[in-house]
Amino acid sequence: MEADRIQQLQNEGLISCFWNRVDNPGAIWNSENVLIFYLPSLVLQILLVVFATRLMFWILRPLHQPHFVAELLAGFMLNIYVPILNSTLFGIALQIKGLLGFASIAQFGVIYYVFVTGLEMNLDTVSRAKQKASTIAIAGTLFPMIVGFVTYIIVGKTLVKNGEFNTVSAYFLWSLTISMTSFPVVADILSALKILYTGLGRVALTAATINDFINWAMFIFLIPLIVNGKRGILSVLSTIVFVLFCHYVLRPPLNKILIRKTNQNDWDLYELSYVIVGVVACATVTEFLGTHSVVGALVFGLILPRGKFAEMLIEQLDGIGSGYLAPLFFASIGLRTDVLAALKGNFILVIFIMIMMISAKIFSTIVATHFYGMPVRDSIALGMLMNTKGVLSLIIVNIGWERKVISKEAFTVMVLSIFFMTVIVAPIINAMYKPRLTYEQNKLRTIENLKSDSEIRVMVCVHNARQANGMINILEACNGVNVSHLRVFALQLVELKGRSAALMVAQLDQQQQQKESQILDQSLETDSYSSNHITNVFEEYSSNNANTLVENLVAMSSYSTIHRDIYNLALEKEASLVLLPFHKQSTVEGSLEVAEGAVKDINRNLMQDVPCSVGIFVDRGHHAALSKIKMHVIMIFIGGPDDREALAIAWRMSKHPWTRLTMVRIFLRGKAAEVDSSGHNEAQGLLSAVLDSGKQKELDEEYVGSFRLKAVNNEDTITYAEREVHAGEDILKVLNELDKLGCDLYILGHGKGRNSMVLSNLFEWADCPELGVIGDMLASDSFGSNSSILVVQQYGFGGVEFSTSHSSNEDLESLSQR
Known part of the structure; x- marks a missing residue:
């Protein structure tokens, strides 16, 4: 009768649910076999999400996008409705009964992701931050919150269909999300753009760390109040007690044990699993206290020791955690986002809201950095970086959607804003900050x-x-x-x-x-x-x-x-x-x-x-200080910009009172002077074809002449010699003759601009082409020299193009014997 009644209500459209009953052979259980249905379906879902995530990351790689963007975009892609299939791509693989298992694994994925974030954070940066970074972080938090109130007024009056979501909690939650800056994602973008160690990168990282710390503090204090009202005060107080307990009671003995076992290399995968148990335990405690499970994961990551233990832990567990579990959470957010429905009829309004939210961080950063004399271009770039969102902002909007604090329309607009705020950062920074x-x-x-x-x-x-x-x-x-x-x-x-x-x-x-x-x-x-x-x-x-x-x-x-x-x-x-x-x-x-x-x-x-x-x-191990022993330097000069740069360095060294310099100029005569008509000299410079051979010779004569006039004739510790070579074999003879003189250091150029057929042919035999022809000969074990070598390449004439095939050491030895 119950089943008939439900079926009748379904037909009348009064309720929407499913009724499914499968009896197992056992008389006790009245459920489906997990291994037959749930596990294959869950594995298929995970593989589908991971495949979509890797595909999106591969497509976005030229744009230097962080994994977070690719994972969220994968969720958008899987949620696209396909008319031929009458469903979304993900809906084909996901039956309604599989939602619970997928959501549970996704929640565990975000818990692990936040745990790693806590393991990566260094709170000493917050306590030792300079006033400049602190000002940028505080301004980038407060002003966007004010803009957040304004933008939600627009959202509440246009996109929200009724007034039940126009509450104080909704305003605070929306504003809190806009004020976020994700330190891990900022570091990821800076690292991808290779500006991590520049002045802009250091300021951005410090400001992002402070901002992220403020965001987590506000999350702990405000989210329980937003979700539970006045009852959230007890959750906040109990969470503070739990954090203090972990830091002052649990942290000292736990660190002592972990550091001791790490120094003894006494870890295995079974013992490392206890760390995961600790993550889940702390997450369960904070969830029970009414804050959120990710708070416990973050706290547990913060109290663990840094250094070798943290590196080993991430190396062992990061593959399954960040590679398979965390993408499920980001993809689940994308699956909940109805992009087409949000943009349909509201496209201009959504774009306007996004521009307001993006401009808030940029404007506050420009104002804050103005007092420190930062150029406007760098301020804009820094403001764009401070707009970067991450997992915490998605957790907040997800809480708002699950707890019915914000509407589905507001949820979709905020997720789209988080996505576009982050996706535009790397291309714009790469274009404007060079x-x-x-x-x-x-x-x-x-x-x-x-x-x-x-x-x-x-x-x-x-x-x-x-x-x-x-x-x-x-x-x-x-x-x-x-x-x-x-x-x-x-x-x-x-x-x-x-x-x-x-x-x-x-x-x-x-x-x-x-x-x-x-x-x-x-x-x-x-x-x-x-x-x-x-x-x-x-x-x-x-x-x-x-x-x-x-x-x-x-x-x-x-x-x-x-x-x-x-x-x-x-x-x-x-x-x-x-x-x-x-x-x-x-x-x-x-x-x-x-x-x-x-x-x-x-x-x-x-x-x-x-x-x-x-x-x-090339260090041969001569580490005696110059104050104790004189150093004999031999500079070998053939010609070209690299040799002139090497001579400039040797000339500077010759002014040291404990250095003796011998400059040897090698002239190419006869067969050795034949020009390489192929347009590629021995160094294979990218611009070697356009180097004017006649101009280079004039510059060589001028620089060597100046050296002889100013240095050789005025210093007793500097000598000048000339040698002539007529074939490739003569070069090796000259080098053997010089090595018998005994020296501590050879200085020579790599070889750009020489345009010699003999040297170009010898370059093809080089085992270490980065040393050039002469440097490769001197560094060869078959040559038998004990002197160190400094090979110099001058900037301004193109780099070196290394071919993939070179001779082996045996070939070099046979050449030396010849």
């Missing part, structure tokens, strides 16, 4: 073009302390001129292995990095020395040289893209020279072995596109 444009006026700031009394700016890139010790010798040799200053930017390159490590380092302000070295010690693992050791090496060098200023920096990124970070930092610091370590290091026997294969790709990427001159240093 640091390299500000460097055009200084594009000829090579060492050759610097005046003798000008400050020389050198960026030194290192991966470990051994490389740092080797670079000190080059810097000390260049620091013998008392009339000019040496500005060193010591950049430690760290491979990004997890999101948390990148974000923790990204939060380190330029002046806080030295104070925060202990954080880096925990989170970074170099080859044999800690980050603190590297910092101490350069700081000690700076303290011993009055005319030298050292600034320690850290660039943490994937090795495949870290060259773009170096590029942008060199632009911002106006460096004239970037020193890079060779990817091989000297062994006890004196041979060179590969230490880090990825360094080779980094060096090549920089040589193809770099904003200043580049030097690759």
